[in-house]
Amino acid sequence: GEQVEQRPPHLSVPEGDSAVIICTYTDSATAYFYWYKQEPGAGLQLLMSVFSNVDRKEEQGLTVLLNKKDKQLSLNLTAAHPGDSAVYFCAVSGTNAYKVIFGKGTHLHVLP
């Protein structure tokens, strides 16, 4: 079945720098891609959804790139600030919407 690998598991960046998180998936039929943010003691908050017909999406300082050839999804936080410190998860889904596979998360720490 579908597998998702997320890297790095931990990431520290100075305030103002960019942070990049990458996920690799295995099923070429994967159609839907998501990024979630989890703050301490809270549930996952949906940041962005991307469908397979989109290569790049930008919203509010976040850039998602989808490379279908390499089966790779990335999240770029430009000019990170301490409020971005959290755990970030990628997730993918195929035609079966009930089956969403999550990456294991990246702990991002933005240093003031």
Add this chain to the structure above:
Amino acid sequence: EAAVTQSPRNKVAVTGGKVTLSCNQTNNHNNMYWYRQDTGHGLRLIHYSYGAGSTEKGDIPDGYKASRPSQENFSLILELATPSQTSVYFCASGGLGVNYAEQFFGPGTRLTVL
């Protein structure tokens, strides 16, 4: 106003006891999900539902039951709780319109089984 709520937020149970975790959503979503989150495993799907009266097994259903009595409510039931079920449990809802695979999460329930 929170659209997915869970109760209780924290629970301590004894081994062999019955535990019920409750979830309520006001998103009018058809689909609801129960996950557990453990260090090193990420999120794992326990049960899901695609409407009132339906429950389906996810990836790790053993030791858990689910109940969906209405569109808004989805419960996770541990009939005989075990220490291995100590975890953080998340409920999510989704399944509306073109973004039907998006999921919206509750704040989680921290369960400790002694």
